[in-house]
Amino acid sequence: MRSLEDVVRKNWSAAVLAGALAVGALAGCGGDGDGGGGGDDKLTMGFSQVGAESGWRTANTKSIQESAAAAGIELKFSDAQGKQENQIKAIRSFIAQRVDVIAFSPVVESGWDPVLKEAKDANIPVILTDRSVDSADTTLYKTFIGSDFVLEGKKAGEWLVKEYEGKSETVNIVELQGTPGAAPANDRKAGFADVIKADPKFKTVASQTGQFTRTDGKEVMEAFLKTYPDIDVLYAHNDDMGLGAIEAIEAAGKKPGTDIKIITVDAVKDGMTALSQGKINFIVECSPLLGPQLMDLAKKVNAGEQVEARVLTEETTFNQEQATAALPDRKY
Ligand code: GYE
Numbered sequence: 001m002r003s004l005e006d007v008v009r010k011n012w013s014a015a016v017l018a019g020a021l022a023v024g025a026l027a028g029c030g031g032d033g034d035g036g037g038g039g040d041d042k043l044t045m046g047f048s049q050v051g052a053e054s055g056w057r058t059a060n061t062k063s064i065q066e067s068a069a070a071a072g073i074e075l076k077f078s079d080a081q082g083k084q085e086n087q088i089k090a091i092r093s094f095i096a097q098r099v100d101v102i103a104f105s106p107v108v109e110s111g112w113d114p115v116l117k118e119a120k121d122a123n124i125p126v127i128l129t130d131r132s133v134d135s136a137d138t139t140l141y142k143t144f145i146g147s148d149f150v151l152e153g154k155k156a157g158e159w160l161v162k163e164y165e166g167k168s169e170t171v172n173i174v175e176l177q178g179t180p181g182a183a184p185a186n187d188r189k190a191g192f193a194d195v196i197k198a199d200p201k202f203k204t205v206a207s208q209t210g211q212f213t214r215t216d217g218k219e220v221m222e223a224f225l226k227t228y229p230d231i232d233v234l235y236a237h238n239d240d241m242g243l244g245a246i247e248a249i250e251a252a253g254k255k256p257g258t259d260i261k262i263i264t265v266d267a268v269k270d271g272m273t274a275l276s277q278g279k280i281n282f283i284v285e286c287s288p289l290l291g292p293q294l295m296d297l298a299k300k301v302n303a304g305e306q307v308e309a310r311v312l313t314e315e316t317t318f319n320q321e322q323a324t325a326a327l328p329d330r331k332y
Contacts, residue, residue, distance in 0.1 A: 043302050044074045045295075046094030048104035050131075051082040053179070053212045054240040055268035059332035060105075060130065060288035067291030073298060082179070084108055088115045095122045101298045105130040108181035116140035125301045129294055131183040138309070142301045145293055145311040149184045152284045153191020155317050156235055156263045159282045160196060163261065168201060171232045174224045175207035176217050176245060178237040184286075185209070188237045188265060205231070210241040217241030221248035236264045239271025239283065246279050257281055267318055269330050275323035283323065285315040288332055 045068060049061055061077075068075035076099060080086035084107050094102050095118055102124055106112060112133040119126050120140055128144040135141075164171055175192075178185030189207070196202040205228050210217035217236060224231060225248060234249075236242035242264035246256040256262055256279040264271055267285040274280045293311060300307050318326060 042072065042074050043101065043298065044076065044097075044099045045298055046076045046078070046090070046097070046099040046102045047129075048078050048080055048087045048090040048094075048102075050087075050105050050107045051080060053082060054238055054266070055270055055332070056238060056240075056266045056286065056288045057212075059268065060290060062332075063289045063291035064129075064294065065291075067295045070292075071295035071299070073295055080107060082107060084111060091115050091119065095119055095124060098122075099124065100302050101125050101127060103127040103129050103294060103298065106133050106183070107131075107179065109134040109183050109186065110181065113137065113140065127294065127297055127301065129290055130288075143297055143307045143309055143311060145290055145297060145313070147184075147286050147313045147315060149187030149286075150191040150194075152184075152265050152286060152315070153188040153193075154195050155191075155284045156188070156265065156282070157192040157195025159263060159317070160202070160233065160235075161199065163281075164201070171202050172228065172230050173202060173204045173233045173235060174221075174228065174231050175204055176210035176220060176234065176236040176241040177207060178209065178212045178241075180209050182212075184265075185212075185237055192235060210236065210244065212238050212240060214240045214244035217244030218248045219244075221245035222251075225249065225252045225254075231260050234260055234262045236262065238286075239264045239266040239268050239274075239280075242280055243270055243274060246274060267323075267330075268332055269327070272318065272323045272327050272330055275318060275320055276327055278320055281320070283318045285317060287313045287315055 047064060050057060052058060065075060078090035080090065087104060087107060091102060102119055113135050116126060116135060117140060126141040128141050130146040132144050177189055206224050208220050210220045217240060234245055236245060242262055249256045249260055254260060262280045263282045264280055265284045265286050267283045271280060271283055275283050297307055
């Protein structure tokens with residue numbers, strides 16, 4: 001019995017390893033050299049991160065690395081630099097190394113089925129972190145921990161509806177979207193649009209990606225300001241793009257928060273500081289501190305325990321006063 005299992009496992013490992021080598025998947029990923037994470041009792045997690053595009057992401061990476069260390073989990077961390085192909089390579093490499101658990105934050109929603117199937121066939125559980133995938137087969141992953149991005153978009157829209165209550169003039173809105181195809185970009189756009197569509201005075205005059213970065217947020221806002229002289233509101237899918245846009249607005253001689261009202265998502269320290277100074281008007285919180293819960297889930301999944309299919313993050317919203325009050329204790 002045992003020897004048969006060993007043979008099957010060895011053949012299987014060799015096949016996967018060969019496949020991984022063929023696509024150069026092992027490059028840059030520090031393996032433990034024995035090709036098997038199952039040997040010692042320390043749980044090994046392979047984590048594929050999106051990149052380092054925002055303050056949110058930096059805080060998220062820190063949370064995951066610190067929580068793994070605190071939980072005694074060996075973390076193999078791989079930065080995909082915003083590219084899905086790098087994430088797929090990293091996941092294949094984790095499979096070849098036979099980590100105990102794979103966790104990742106998918107840069108975009110689509111195109112994951114084949115690699116997730118490979119992980120499932122190898123019997124390595126997958127945990128989706130922060131962002132989800134659009135796979136119809138939900139047995140390809142054990143659980144998804146992260147925020148409700150549609151709800152975040154709705155909260156942004158609800159603030160706007162209240163802010164312009166009783167007014168009938170047209171409200172010209174420009175939108176800075178996150179990375180194209182990313183769950184938080186798709187969902188924050190959809191949630192917001194869903195709420196404001198009830199009132200025709202809200203007009204989204206332009207909506208473009210700012211890639212979740214300050215640089216792109218600034219550049220796209222510069223272009224918006226040139227094309228549309230009458231912008232009333234900016235809705236940015238994260239703080240970083242909003243902060244970049246603030247620079248563009250100030251450079252154009254306008255007052256952010258007054259001439260153009262600004263709504264963002266995340267509530268990282270820099271965003272909260274701008275809100276406290278009145279340069280941003282409203283922030284919807286999205287917590288990056290997913291590390292502790294992720295490590296708990298990894299331990300449970302590894303022990304074969306049943307876990308919730310969806311673990312939601314608890315979040316709030318901030319206006320100027322609330323941001324000022326929260327800033328001194330802000331962790332990220
Ligand atoms: O809002 C943004 C980051 O996926 C929730 O990604 C995350 C988003 C976050 O780049 O700042």
